[in-house]
Amino acid sequence: MKGTDLLRAMNDIDEEWIAAADGGRRLSGAEGRDSGSRPGDAAAAGRSADIVRLRFRRRLSAGIIAAAAACAVIAFSMGPGAGDRAVEKGVTDTAGRENGIAESADAKVMLAMEAPEADYEADEAAEEADAGAMYAEYETMEDAASAGSLVIEAPEEFAGSDGRVIRCYGGTVTELVYRTDSGEELFRISKRSGASDAAAEGGDYAYTEDFTEDGCEVHVCGDEEDCISRAVWSRGGADYEVSSGVYLLSRQDVGELVAAVE
């Protein structure tokens, strides 16, 4: 049997379900709609607004960083004797020059805020590439331990994963990246030596909860109870974090991980 057999068999499911699932569909054809308002519209609008706000904050943050960097570069380039060079160029109005810097920084902020999302994704990819030089990857935890890295004990497989990558950042942080058989990342577990109040770290999530699992105070956050994108807890003088991007974890998943990871 092939996937096409499943596709074909799907055709024979109950028509009632087919009709019900069509309830909120947007039709891509050219003709007019044949159904009324979509039940998800209000929620979708709310979520879109949330996404816009989130993106705005990201862009604003990026803009502030860009502005700070721009100020630093300009200040550095002007440096000691900058005034002299300014005089040589006929720029004697210090206030005017400061206004120019401020305008330049504002312009960078505006540019950063208006930059396409793809720019930030490219920046993030570049940051990841930079980070690549900061860690070492190991085949086994024994290899990592013999290299002086922090040891983390966790299941070899979890939630349909097929293989994991061990990344060690010096001797203080070790991260396990769980992937599917097609190489897509499922989630990450990291351990950091030196317990802090990890649970207190903030974030903009629709759902947050604190619960006790296996004697640990666990703080989770995400879209909702079964769509958790981050969980943090401390145990034995170390902080632990589970994070996921595309594939979100259920609360049960988190509970199992907390119990299994050391």
Next chain:
Amino acid sequence: MEDSRIIELYWERSEEALTESERKYGRYCGSIAMNILGNREDTEECVSDTWLRAWNAIPPAKPVFLKAFLGKITRNLALNLWEKNRAGKRGGGEGTAVLDELEECVADSGAGTWSADHYVLAEVLKTFLGTLAEEKRTIFIRRYWYMDPVKTIADDLGIGESKVKMTLMRTRKELAEVLRKEGIRP
């Protein structure tokens, strides 16, 4: 026009049934074919053939859900054309991506070849879908029956793409397990 009246027109062998079907459900059927084929010309062909197939099927058929009944015809026609296009290395739409996802459920685990009767498989699918919560079932049907893109499903249901992907992945895993338990998958 009410569906019941359109069905009456089919039974009366009035060609107005075709006009009314196209007027009311042309766009709906077009969206199904377009999702699968990703090609306007092929989509139009499928939708046109849908009315002819419906004409031949009613009577004797008396659909309870005319919309879904017509949608099924379109989907079948579109799948036929999509498979033909695929063999000829031609085609687009969500068909390929959806097929790749469903292949996970039927992937050969190395225990030998296996096969399943279409109707057995359909019955197992029906039973399986009947066990799912409404939202989960809707997401599954939107993806694997309507072949809607993940983003569209997320937008329409007012949830995140990540939730849609996660729900689909979990449901596929559950389905794979059901197929194994039912002896359909080794």
